[in-house]
Amino acid sequence: MEESSFESTQEFYDEWLKTYKATIGKFIEMPAVGPAREKSEKMMKGFSTFMNLYAAGMDTSSNLQTVFMEAMRKVQEKTGTEMNGEITPEKYKEFYNTWVQTYSDTFKEYSRSDHFVADMGKLNSYYMDFQQYQKDMLEENYLKPMNLPTKTEIDEINKELYSLKKAVKELTSQIKELKEKK
Amino acid sequence: MNGLNLIEDHDKFKCGMEVILKAPGFSVATTPSEVVYTDDKMRLIHYIPTVEKQHAVPVLIVYALVNRYYILDIAPDKSVIKKLLEEGFDVYVIDWGYPSGSDRYLTLDDYVNGYLNNSVDMIRERSGSDKITLFGVCQGGTFSVMYSALHPEKVKNLVTLVAPVNFDTDKGILNLWAKGLDVDKIVDYYGIVPGDFLNSGFLLLDPFRLMIDKYVGMFDRIECNPQDIACNLRNEDIIKNFLRMEKWIFDSPDQAGETFRQFMKDCYQKNLLIKNEMELNGKKINLKNITMPLLNVMAEFDHLVPNDASKPLSDAVSSTDKETLIFPTGHIGIFVGSKSQKEVCPKISAWLKPRSFLNGSAKEEKTELANEEKPELSKEKRIKNIRKNRGSKVSKNET
Numbered sequence: 413m414e415e416s417s418f419e420s421t422q423e424f425y426d427e428w429l430k431t432y433k434a435t436i437g438k439f440i441e442m443p444a445v446g447p448a449r450e451k452s453e454k455m456m457k458g459f460s461t462f463m464n465l466y467a468a469g470m471d472t473s474s475n476l477q478t479v480f481m482e483a484m485r486k487v488q489e490k491t492g493t494e495m496n497g498e499i500t501p502e503k504y505k506e507f508y509n510t511w512v513q514t515y516s517d518t519f520k521e522y523s524r525s526d527h528f529v530a531d532m533g534k535l536n537s538y539y540m541d542f543q544q545y546q547k548d549m550l551e552e553n554y555l556k557p558m559n560l561p562t563k564t565e566i567d568e569i570n571k572e573l574y575s576l577k578k579a580v581k582e583l584t585s586q587i588k589e590l591k592e593k594k
Numbered sequence: 595m596n597g598l599n600l601i602e603d604h605d606k607f608k609c610g611m612e613v614i615l616k617a618p619g620f621s622v623a624t625t626p627s628e629v630v631y632t633d634d635k636m637r638l639i640h641y642i643p644t645v646e647k648q649h650a651v652p653v654l655i656v657y658a659l660v661n662r663y664y665i666l667d668i669a670p671d672k673s674v675i676k677k678l679l680e681e682g683f684d685v686y687v688i689d690w691g692y693p694s695g696s697d698r699y700l701t702l703d704d705y706v707n708g709y710l711n712n713s714v715d716m717i718r719e720r721s722g723s724d725k726i727t728l729f730g731v732c733q734g735g736t737f738s739v740m741y742s743a744l745h746p747e748k749v750k751n752l753v754t755l756v757a758p759v760n761f762d763t764d765k766g767i768l769n770l771w772a773k774g775l776d777v778d779k780i781v782d783y784y785g786i787v788p789g790d791f792l793n794s795g796f797l798l799l800d801p802f803r804l805m806i807d808k809y810v811g812m813f814d815r816i817e818c819n820p821q822d823i824a825c826n827l828r829n830e831d832i833i834k835n836f837l838r839m840e841k842w843i844f845d846s847p848d849q850a851g852e853t854f855r856q857f858m859k860d861c862y863q864k865n866l867l868i869k870n871e872m873e874l875n876g877k878k879i880n881l882k883n884i885t886m887p888l889l890n891v892m893a894e895f896d897h898l899v900p901n902d903a904s905k906p907l908s909d910a911v912s913s914t915d916k917e918t919l920i921f922p923t924g925h926i927g928i929f930v931g932s933k934s935q936k937e938v939c940p941k942i943s944a945w946l947k948p949r950s951f952l953n954g955s956a957k958e959e960k961t962e963l964a965n966e967e968k969p970e971l972s973k974e975k976r977i978k979n980i981r982k983n984r985g986s987k988v989s990k991n992e993t
Contacts, residue, residue, distance in 0.1 A: 505603075508810070516802040523767060523798070533774030540779035547783070566695065567785060574699040577634075581708075 421477070425470045432463065454552070461545045465538040472535050475527065483518035487511050605818040613816075613826075613833045620834040622841065623664035625676050627687075631716045635691030636709045638716060639663075644679045649950035651750050652684040652721045654714060656741075658733035659705075659853070660792060662845050663687050665929050666731065668838050672930045677939035683727075683946070686717055688734075692847045698785040700850035702857060703875040706740050714741075714748050723952055725750035725886075730757050732899065732925075736861065739907060740874065743883045751949050752913075753889045753942060756896055756925055758903035759881075759910065762865040765900035767799055772862035781851040789846030799897065812836045839930070868906055884911035889945050890918045891938070896925040917945060 440459045444452040551562040631638035657663035666674040678685050730738025735757020742749045815832050819825040866872035872879045892904045923933050
C-alpha cells in the first residue's frame with residue numbers, strides 16, 4: 413500500500429485560511445461605523461473567533477489523522493503476513509490485541525510530544541474564546557433585552573455571597589475565641 | 595477448535611450481558627460511618643470502630659477534589675479504610691462534596707486553612723488528642739503537605755500516598771499537558787470547572803484502552819458455565835466490581851474555579867510548592883516547617899503522579915524520621931489492587947502504630963494495644979458505638 417499522509421489536506425486548510433484572511437477576513441475585521449457600530453463590531457468579532465476555532469480544529473484533526481494513519485501502517489506491518497490465508501478466531505483475537513496495543517502506544521507517544529501539547533492548548537484556548545463569545549452575545553442580545561438575569565450578574569451575587577460568608581465565619585471564630593478567653 | 599473459541603467468546607459476552615441485564619445492585623462506601631461535622635458542602639466522616647481499643651492518635655484521610663473519597667472504601671474486600679479500622683486506628687475522612695455555582699470563588703486557602711483546618715480542630719476536640727495523623731491521598735496529599743507546613747503543631751505524623759509536590763517532570767503526561775493550558779480562560783468561562791471536562795482529559799491519556807479495551811476486558815473475565823452456581827456468583831462479582839469502578843471513575847465533582855486556577859498555575863505551571871515559594875492567603879508555604887515523621891508512599895507504575903513528582907518531598911522536609919515506600923502497582927491499583935490489602939495497608943499500619951502514642955497524655959494507655967492483636971467488636975457493640983455518637987448521623991451507603 414502506498415504510504416499516505418494528511419500533509420496535502422493540511423496544506424489545503426492552510427491555503428484556505430490564508431485566502432480567507434486576505435479577503436473576507438479583512439472585510440469582517442474592518443472597523444464598524446454608524447449608530448449600531450458598538451453592537452455590530454462585537455457581532456463581527458464572532459467570525460474571527462469562530463475561524464480561529466475552526467482552523468485549530470482542522471489542525472488537530474489533521475494531525476490526529478496522520479497519527480492514526482501511522483498506527484494503521486504499524487498494525488499492517490505487524491499483522492500483514494500473519495493475516496494471510498484463513499482467518500481464524502485466534503487470529504481475530506490476535507489482531508484485536510495487536511490493534512489496540514499499537515494504536516494505544518502510537519497515540520501515547522504522540523500525546524507526549526510538544527506538538528500535541530501546543531495543539532491541544534491552542535484548540536482549548538480558542539474553544540474557550542468561542543464559548544465566552546457565545547455567552548456574551550446571549551446575555552447582550554437576548555437575556556438583557558428580555559430583562560432576564562445573566563450569568564455575569566449571578567456571578568456578581570455569588571462573589572458578594574462568598575465574601576459575606578467568609579466575613580461571618582471569621583467573626584464567628586473571633587467571638588468564639590473571645591468567649592473562651594472570658 | 596477455532597469455531598469453539600468463537601462460540602466461547604460469544605458465550606462470555608452472553609453470560610456477561612445476562613448479569614448486566616439483571617441490573618445487579620452494588621454499593622460503595624459500605625463501612626459504617628457517621629457525619630460528625632459539616633462546613634458548607636464539606637462533610638467530615640467518622641468511621642465506627644471495629645476493635646475494642648484504638649490507637650490514641652486519630653487518622654484524617656484527605657482525598658483529592660477530583661473524584662470521590664470512596665475509592666478508599668470501594669468494596670468490603672477492597673477497603674483501605676476498613677483495613678485501617680481493623681488495625682485499630684480511629685479513622686476520619688473528608689468528603690469535599692459537589693461544588694456548585696456559588697462555590698466558584700472558593701480558594702485553595704479556603705480548602706486548606708478553612709475546611710481542612712476546621713476538620714483537624716474538630717477531630718482534636720473529639721479525640722482529646724492535640725495532634726492527629728494526616729493521611730493525604732493524591733491531590734489530597736498535596737493539600738496535606740501544605741497544611742503540615744502551615745500548621746505543624748497540629749500534625750503528629752504525615753502520610754502521603756501518591757501525592758505530587760514536584761510538578762516539573764516530563765514523566766507524567768498530565769504534567770506535560772498542563773503547561774499548554776490557558777487556565778485563566780477555562781476558569782473565566784466555566785467558573786466552576788466541570789468534572790466532565792477534566793474526565794475527558796483523563797480519557798485522552800489512553801483512549802483506546804479506556805474507551806474500548808476496558809469493556810472488552812470485562813467480558814473476557816467472564817466464565818461461562820451456567821450449570822455452576824459458584825461460577826455465576828463469580829461473574830456477578832466481576833460485573834459488580836467493574837460497575838463500582840465505573841461509578842467512581844465518572845463520579846467527578848466540578849471544581850471550584852479559583853482553587854483550580856491557583857492549583858494549576860502555582861503547582862503544575864510554576865512548580866512553586868517544592869521551591870517553597872507558594873503562598874496561601876499571603877502566607878508562604880515552607881516545606882522545611884515539616885518536622886513530624888513522614889511516610890511517603892508511591893506506586894511504581896503511576897501514570898498520573900509519577901514517582902519524580904512525589905519523591906522530592908522526602909528531601910524537601912526537615913523531618914528526621916522519614917521513610918519512602920514504593921509498591922509495584924499503579925495509581926489506582928495502590929487503593930484497589932490485590933497488593934493494596936496484602937502489602938500497602940499492612941506496611942502503612944506497621945509504620946503508623948509505633949508513632950500513634952500521645953506523649954505524656956493520660957490517653958497513652960489507650961495505645962497499649964498498639965502492637966497487640968485487636969479483639970474485634972461484636973455487632974451489638976458496634977451498634978452501641980453508633981448510637982453513642984449523639985447528634986450525628988450514620989451515613990447511608992453510596993449506591
